[in-house]
Amino acid sequence: MITLYPNEKILMVVHKHWIAFFSKIIIVAILLMAPAVFLGFISNANGINSETIIYIKFFAINYLMIIILVAFLFWMDHYLDLWIITTERVIDVEQHGLFRRETSEFSVDKVQDITVEVPHMLATFLKYGNLRIQTAGERSFTIKDVPNIYEIKKTIMDQITKRDYVGP
């Protein structure tokens, strides 16, 4: 559970672009259609009795249950790879499969350099890219395939500017 400090506000929650999830959607769609295609072939074949059809339907529905679960797992993996940008810090949550996840965070004070990369033509058209933040520690934080990269960069830079500004 992510707990915010007093007076800390969430400015932005950054999820990956849908294109990062697209190839998995295609795989799931093909796997979901497979039993329907198989049942179509089987029901037209000769020598298949109604008892066999019930068995096939039973296994097909259990197969669909598993595919739906796998799809949900893919979605969870996609959804839980996120950055939460607050007024104080950036929280990086990375989900690896079902049982492994990493959560790291750094204060906006520690940001030294923000690199924005639009890696190829598709990324240019669909307006997504990679964002790498170098912090005062030796570690750098990268999030790949995120939309609105310039807006994210501006949000973080604005926070740095606000913190650096010392009023009269």
Add this chain to the structure above:
Amino acid sequence: MTFGLAFGIYVVFLAIYWFFVYSILWHLKEYILPMDYSKWVVRGFVFVAIIFNIFSFILLFNLPF
């Protein structure tokens, strides 16, 4: 295969299945943010899983042994 054995295997399958579903829901509960569309995705998935589970259960009792 007797009905008892098939039923036993089926119950083990469901136990593993719902353990995975529960694990995913636990992860989401930990990191889900308020006012997020993801609640509807979760509800949709759980609804579909329950419906499929009911159909699968009905079909199990219709299997000829």
